[in-house]
Amino acid sequence: xxxxxxxxxxxxxxxxxxxxxxxxxxxxxxxxxxxxxxxxxxxxxxxxxxxxxxxxxxxxxxxxxxxxxxxxxxxxxxxxxxxxxxxxxx
Numbered sequence: 001x002x003x004x005x006x007x008x009x010x011x012x013x014x015x016x017x018x019x020x021x022x023x024x025x026x027x028x029x030x031x032x033x034x035x036x037x038x039x040x041x042x043x044x045x046x047x048x049x050x051x052x053x054x055x056x057x058x059x060x061x062x063x064x065x066x067x068x069x070x071x072x073x074x075x076x077x078x079x080x081x082x083x084x085x086x087x088x089x090x
């Protein structure tokens with residue numbers, strides 16, 4: 001009898017981050033490590049990016065400036081809810 005070993009590689013983080021509910025905004029999952037933040041009419045506001053660091057998982061808030069067609073980093077946070085709060089205040 002032969003034993004077959006399979007190597008399993010994870011493409012998603014070990015723990016699924018909880019996507020917080022934001023009044024007036026929607027988070028759309030783009031891939032395993034990126035969420036698009038949009039208004040109900042579909043206007044892009046920015047992104048929340050999951051980043052693996054030696055100290056643990058971080059969440060980077062990136063604001064989209066439509067007039068300038070560029071993205072600015074608002075900050076990095078230990079919790080997804082804190083990163084999403086950046087979009088609620090503006």
